[in-house]
Amino acid sequence: MRAKRRFELALAVTCALAVFPASGQDARIEDAFRRGATAMHLGRTQDAEAAFREAIQLGPTLAIAHLDLGLVLGREGKLDEAIASLSEALRLDPGIEGGHLFRGIFLHQSNRQEESRAELQKEIDAHPSNAEALTWLGMVELATGHPEKAVGPFDRASELQPDDLNLLEARGRAHNLVARDSYARMARLDPSSWHVHRVQAEIFADEGKHTQAIAEYEAAIKLQDRNPDLYEGVGDEYRKLNQLDAAKRMYSKELELSPHNPVAMYNLGSTCIELGDNAAGVPLLQGMIRVYPGSPVAEYYLGRGLAADGRDSEALSWLERSAHGDPEGEVGKRSYYELGRVYRRLQRPVDAEKAVAEYNRRRQAKEQSDAKQMEDWQKLAGPAANVPAN
Numbered sequence: 001m002r003a004k005r006r007f008e009l010a011l012a013v014t015c016a017l018a019v020f021p022a023s024g025q026d027a028r029i030e031d032a033f034r035r036g037a038t039a040m041h042l043g044r045t046q047d048a049e050a051a052f053r054e055a056i057q058l059g060p061t062l063a064i065a066h067l068d069l070g071l072v073l074g075r076e077g078k079l080d081e082a083i084a085s086l087s088e089a090l091r092l093d094p095g096i097e098g099g100h101l102f103r104g105i106f107l108h109q110s111n112r113q114e115e116s117r118a119e120l121q122k123e124i125d126a127h128p129s130n131a132e133a134l135t136w137l138g139m140v141e142l143a144t145g146h147p148e149k150a151v152g153p154f155d156r157a158s159e160l161q162p163d164d165l166n167l168l169e170a171r172g173r174a175h176n177l178v179a180r181d182s183y184a185r186m187a188r189l190d191p192s193s194w195h196v197h198r199v200q201a202e203i204f205a206d207e208g209k210h211t212q213a214i215a216e217y218e219a220a221i222k223l224q225d226r227n228p229d230l231y232e233g234v235g236d237e238y239r240k241l242n243q244l245d246a247a248k249r250m251y252s253k254e255l256e257l258s259p260h261n262p263v264a265m266y267n268l269g270s271t272c273i274e275l276g277d278n279a280a281g282v283p284l285l286q287g288m289i290r291v292y293p294g295s296p297v298a299e300y301y302l303g304r305g306l307a308a309d310g311r312d313s314e315a316l317s318w319l320e321r322s323a324h325g326d327p328e329g330e331v332g333k334r335s336y337y338e339l340g341r342v343y344r345r346l347q348r349p350v351d352a353e354k355a356v357a358e359y360n361r362r363r364q365a366k367e368q369s370d371a372k373q374m375e376d377w378q379k380l381a382g383p384a385a386n387v388p389a390n
Contacts, residue, residue, distance in 0.1 A: 029058045029065075036068060040075075048072045063093035071102060079110045100126070101133050108136060113144045124153075131160040135167055138174065147177035194223035194230075201233060210237045228257040228264065235267060244275050255284075262292040270301040278305040296325035300335050303342075312342050323358075333362040 036051030052069040059065060070085035086103040089096050104119030117140050123133040134157035141150035154171035161167055183199050190196065201216035217234035224230060235250030251268035258264050269284030285302040289295065303318030319339045326332035336359035343352035 026058060029055050029062070032058065033065070033068075036072070040072060045072055045076050049076065061092055063089045063096050063099075066092065067096055067099060067102075070106075074102065074106050074109075079106050082106045083110065095126070101130065101136070104133070104140075105136055108140050108143065111143075113140050116140050117144075129160055131157045131164075131167075134160070135164075135170070138170060142170070142174060142177075147174045147181070150174040151178060192223075194220040194227075197223070198230065198233070201237075205233070205237060210240050213237045214241075226257060228254045228261065231257070232264065232267060235271075239271065244271055247271050248275060260291075262288045265291075266295070266298050266301075269305075270298070273301045273305040273308070276308070278309045281305045282309065294325070296322040296329075296331045296335075299325065300331050300338070303335070304338055307338060307342050312345050316342055316346070328362070328365075330366075333359060333366065336362065 032051050032055035036048045036055065039045070039048035039051060049069065049072045052065055052072060055062065055065040056069060066085050066089035070082045070089060073079075073082035073085055083103060083106050086099055086106070090099045090103065093099075100119045100123040104116045104123060107113075107116035107119060117137065120133050120137040120140065123130055124137065127133065134153040138150040138153040138157065141147065141153070151171070151174045154167065154174055157167055158164070158171055183196075183203075186193065186196050186199065197216045197220035201213045201220065204210070204213035204216060214234055214237045217230055217237065221227075221230050221234065231250045231254040235247045235254060238244070238247035238250060248268065248271045251264065251271055255261065255264040255268050265284045265288035269281045269288060272278070272281030272284065282302060282305045285298055285305065288298055289302065292298075299318045299322035303315045303322060306312075306315035306318065316339070319335050319342060323332050323335035323339060326335070336355045340352050340355040340359060343349070343355055
């Protein structure tokens with residue numbers, strides 16, 4: 001159904017562009033084209049077919065008439081006839097716009113994938129920025145079991161049409177199939193490899209299975225204990241489970257192995273702040289910000305650590321930065337909460353009230369957004385969304 005909707009949209013556009021022959025043609029041909037186009041836009045495909053056949057009888061060498069007839073026949077599901085009509089259009093005018101594209105589409109829908117690939121490639125060679133042709137070429141490669149060849153056309157099409165949901169879905173599916181094939185090959189080559197354990201850990205992490213992810217990361221570390229990325233990965237999983245002492249140990253090892261890594265500084269520094277170890281956390285965050293300035297989340301943790309250490313005047317500037325640097329996000333919301341407390345201690349009640357009011361506004365907006373998302377999900381999922389888990 002998605003492919004059909006995409007084709008119908010492209011068909012409507014093409015018919016709108018290819019309705020009238022050049023000026024000076026017989027008025028009867030022009031009338032036939034007008035009637036065919038009107039019928040197509042009204043969904044009366046049989047009337048459109050008759051009108052375009054009439055146009056061909058009156059002007060058998062008009063490539064545009066054969067093109068539009070082919071599009072109508074394709075919409076009616078008469079794929080063999082559509083392909084033949086488009087072939088005739090291309091014979092009469094090899095450069096006719098849309099000829100190779102739609103012939104490629106109908107060949108794909110007829111399961112003549114090799115021929116479809118060739119036609120679509122001709123369209124792409126002539127028009128490299130034709131997102132439709134690139135998308136259909138990707139679909140052909142998926143249909144023939146070559147997702148690794150589909151990702152290139154899909155990626156290029158996505159650059160041209162970044163918000164096309166159908167395209168994003170197909171592109172994601174192709175990349176997922178390629179990834180799964182790569183992981184399966186890794187497992188066949190060396191099932192006990194640390195690479196395999198890390199991939200499995202990442203899969204578990206994406207699925208929210210944090211305990212299983214930790215087990216896989218730790219298995220990988222036993223085989224590759226000098227890789228800081230593994231310690232970062234397992235530290236993140238411990239942190240998601242709120243096992244902060246374990247996360248701190250892993251982040252400490254990450255920083256030991258990569259002592260100038262600002263991400264490692266942030267990971268360990270922010271965890272120390274959450275554990276109340278401000279003396280350790282503040283210098284790490286200060287060092288991270290010197291290397292990588294302009295990070296609202298790091299500024300938030302630094303301000304929070306300074307405030308907890310009684311250094312309110314220093315904390316104030318960092319919390320104000322983090323609040324302004326994340327206008328509508330979670331970090332900004334938390335920054336205003338901390339600012340309210342700092343302003344009170346600095347005897348600035350008006351500013352404290354403003355900060356608390358902004359925190360409450362953002363909290364309420366987040367609650368409303370979450371409720372709306374849940375409502376939308378329940379509408380999409382139907383009764384199944386309300387079935388309690390076992």
